[in-house]
Amino acid sequence: MATTRTATTQWKGNLLNGSGTVSLDTSGVGTFEVSWASRSQEAGGKTSPEELIAAAHSSCFSMALSHGLAGAGTPPESLETSADVTFQPGEGITGIVLTVKGRVPGISAEQFQEAAATAKANCPVSKALTGTTITLDAELL
Numbered sequence: 105m106a107t108t109r110t111a112t113t114q115w116k117g118n119l120l121n122g123s124g125t126v127s128l129d130t131s132g133v134g135t136f137e138v139s140w141a142s143r144s145q146e147a148g149g150k151t152s153p154e155e156l157i158a159a160a161h162s163s164c165f166s167m168a169l170s171h172g173l174a175g176a177g178t179p180p181e182s183l184e185t186s187a188d189v190t191f192q193p194g195e196g197i198t199g200i201v202l203t204v205k206g207r208v209p210g211i212s213a214e215q216f217q218e219a220a221a222t223a224k225a226n227c228p229v230s231k232a233l234t235g236t237t238i239t240l241d242a243e244l245l
Contacts, residue, residue, distance in 0.1 A: 111156075113138065126151065144193045154189040154197060161229045162187040165202055169223035173208055176219065181207040199237045207245050216244040 108130075115124035115138075123139040142150035162185045173180050188201040204220055211219075220242035224230055230238060 123150075126156070143191060152191070154191045157197070157229075157233075158187040158189045158200075161189070161200060161202065161227075161233070164227040164229035165204070165223055168227035169204065169206070169220055172219050172223055173206075173211070176211075176215075178208055178211045178215075181209065183207075197236055199239070200233065201239050201241065203241045205243045205245050211244065213244045217242050 110129040111126055112129050113124050113126045116122055119140050121140075123137065125135050126138055127135040136156075137150040138152060139150050142148055143152035143154065165187070166183050166185045169183060169185075170180055183204055183206045185202060185204040188203070189197060190199045190201075192198045202224060206216060206220075208216060220240055224238060224240045
């Protein structure tokens with residue numbers, strides 16, 4: 105069964121001096137302030153599209169890796185994943201770095217690397233970001 109998730113942005117003013125709010129409508133868990141300055145300079149308590157992409161990518165990748173490991177008979181005790189999304193004004197998103205550290209009993213470092221690479225290639229957010237350079241740093245703890 106397909107699912108649809110919705111977020112809504114209300115924006116006021118021009119790009120450089122304006123600002124807005126992003127509401128996570130489907131879950132209702134929050135509304136977040138956004139601005140050009142939070143996107144191109146320091147965040148200053150506001151989010152950006154790139155930070156929201158980083159949140160989506162790190163969580164999707166973690167779910168895909170957890171599922172793959174469990175399917176191979178080695179479910180993880182824990183995974184900690186960060187996604188660094190780089191935005192260059194005038195160019196756009198220039199790259200994403202996924203970093204994962206995992207505690208997975210009964211698996212070798214090589215098997216963990218393979219599982220992480222498979223999750224990176226197959227998580228739906230990675231697929232949606234095709235065309236963006238995505239690198240991976242996976243460490244078995």
